[in-house]
Amino acid sequence: xxxxxxxxxxxxxxxxxxxxxxxxxxxxxxxxxxxxxxxxxxxxxxxxxxxxxxxxxxxxxxxxxxxxxxxxxxxxxxxxxxxxxxxxxxxxxxxxxxxxxxxxxxxxxxxxxxxxxxxxx
Amino acid sequence: xxxxxxxxxxxxxxxxxxxxxxxxxxxxxxxxxxxxxxxxxxxxxxxxxxxxxxxxxxxxxxxxxxxxxxxxxxxxxxxxxxxxxxxxxxxxxxxxxxxxxxxxxxxxxxxxxxxxxxxxxxxxxxxxxxxxxxxxxxxxxxxxxxxxxxxxxxxxxxxxxxxxxxxxxxxxxxxxxxxxxxxxxxxxxxxxxxxxxxxxxxxxxxx
Amino acid sequence: xxxxxxxxxxxxxxxxxxxxxxxxxxxxxxxxxxxxxxxxxxxxxxxxxxxxxxxxxxxxxxxxxxxxxxxxxxxxxxxxxxxxxxxxxxxxxxxxxxxxxxxxxxxxxxxxxxxxxxxxxxxxxxxxxxxxxxxxxxxxxxxxxxxxxxxxxxxxxxxxxxxxxxxxxxxxxxxxxxxxxxxxxxx
Numbered sequence: 001x002x003x004x005x006x007x008x009x010x011x012x013x014x015x016x017x018x019x020x021x022x023x024x025x026x027x028x029x030x031x032x033x034x035x036x037x038x039x040x041x042x043x044x045x046x047x048x049x050x051x052x053x054x055x056x057x058x059x060x061x062x063x064x065x066x067x068x069x070x071x072x073x074x075x076x077x078x079x080x081x082x083x084x085x086x087x088x089x090x091x092x093x094x095x096x097x098x099x100x101x102x103x104x105x106x107x108x109x110x111x112x113x114x115x116x117x118x119x120x121x
Numbered sequence: 122x123x124x125x126x127x128x129x130x131x132x133x134x135x136x137x138x139x140x141x142x143x144x145x146x147x148x149x150x151x152x153x154x155x156x157x158x159x160x161x162x163x164x165x166x167x168x169x170x171x172x173x174x175x176x177x178x179x180x181x182x183x184x185x186x187x188x189x190x191x192x193x194x195x196x197x198x199x200x201x202x203x204x205x206x207x208x209x210x211x212x213x214x215x216x217x218x219x220x221x222x223x224x225x226x227x228x229x230x231x232x233x234x235x236x237x238x239x240x241x242x243x244x245x246x247x248x249x250x251x252x253x254x255x256x257x258x259x260x261x262x263x264x265x266x267x268x269x270x271x272x273x274x275x276x277x278x279x280x281x282x283x284x285x286x287x288x289x290x291x292x293x294x295x296x297x298x299x300x301x302x303x304x305x306x307x308x309x310x311x312x313x314x315x316x317x318x319x320x321x322x323x324x325x326x327x328x
Numbered sequence: 329x330x331x332x333x334x335x336x337x338x339x340x341x342x343x344x345x346x347x348x349x350x351x352x353x354x355x356x357x358x359x360x361x362x363x364x365x366x367x368x369x370x371x372x373x374x375x376x377x378x379x380x381x382x383x384x385x386x387x388x389x390x391x392x393x394x395x396x397x398x399x400x401x402x403x404x405x406x407x408x409x410x411x412x413x414x415x416x417x418x419x420x421x422x423x424x425x426x427x428x429x430x431x432x433x434x435x436x437x438x439x440x441x442x443x444x445x446x447x448x449x450x451x452x453x454x455x456x457x458x459x460x461x462x463x464x465x466x467x468x469x470x471x472x473x474x475x476x477x478x479x480x481x482x483x484x485x486x487x488x489x490x491x492x493x494x495x496x497x498x499x500x501x502x503x504x505x506x507x508x509x510x511x512x513x514x515x
Contacts, residue, residue, distance in 0.1 A: 078381075081381065082381045082382065082384060082385040083385055085374065085378045085379075085381045085382035085385065086382045086385040086386055086393075088372045088374055088378075088382070089374060089379070089382040089386070089396055089400065089406065090392065090393075090396060091370060091372060091408075092372045092374065092406045092408045092478070093395075093396055093399060093406075095370060095408055095410055095476060095478065096408075096467065096478050096480070096489065097489075099451060099467055099469045099476055099478065100467075100489065102442070102444070102447065102449050102451055102469065103440055103442050103451050103453065105444075105447075106442040106443075106444045106447075106449075106451075107442070109444075109446070
């Protein structure tokens, strides 16, 4: 039953195109923006790939020699864990700041209309 | 204050392993290089290759064409300023989805519930392929607008952009369990609110 | 002899003192039954080890990550339970009271209590201060269709938490924190 709903969702959510006129305007605006802020230094070499790939590639080479493919898998697992922990931190701080924001709103409203909100400090 | 202030920074990529779809058809890494170098034709190709995805995400998040067009324009203008940091087509797709989703969610959080118009004005390519019941599809799209912004974004990235939960988590900076929880709960809600098509009855009618 | 007796006395007293030391970490239930009913649930448990791992993956060049990195300095744990429901009164106050009761233990003091008739949100912020330093924070927010509990353990800098607004998709409000004892965490 889920599969039927999922296929209906996919059909309902096929990407759609904006108006042609919008596309033309968009291209013109972005091109104008690029022209005005074009930086000659963009001609310099490509930015080196992230260090993480170097470490993985280097480690993979030496570990293959030492038959250490297991170590590479473990490293990848730890990286995923670290990224997931980072996402959880961001989410936790987002929730916290959202609630703090509600408190600040009450305090702000208190100064304008004391009847509705009641902060106590 | 615009919705963009919270996102005025390059999107992290750092070589994350992603399993995203490959580049939009007709847009190569070579063209990306030319767009980064400022070549106008390549930039135009970039926009044409990716605007459907960005616009559709914006439209289904925000609910109206005007808001979707504004957001699409903002996203591509921001991309134009950050093209130098885009490393590949995979990164480009990731960046576009991430920025569009985050900005849409930001906008929705700032606004009261937006009065949305039915999405009749969607422009779809004419096709002889039967994609199913258009009324049911419209009903599903409207139901989507009743979901919370994060849940809506999760569903769109899953069923419009065909991302798996891990990539959705990376795109939205959301824990994987939260992604799965949104998917499960949102599908339950949609299933409950979606009528099953009535069986077709053939009745003899005189004309 | 006297110093020996004193040492023995202190050694005997130490367990009692340790038992009496306030604990900034709350015992948060899993709320499994509520999670089933909720349309959205956020359950985050980040101890010191996980925070350290997360810190390595926060990018200092990214404003959002940099702000998070600043807040994380000195923290030993972040714990969040947040549940959103699709109708009012889907949870009972008794569900939250088990947590709230812990905040009447010694060491905790209520920093802020807000009751908003407009948004129907009740938000209480508690803080634990040890040696003039904030060592724990607890936030309990209950709204008609959502409740949220946040427990932060460690050397909390309230100014940095305050500066979170504007990041993470939350709009900036130009108001100051209430002027309370906001410990300076600099050492």
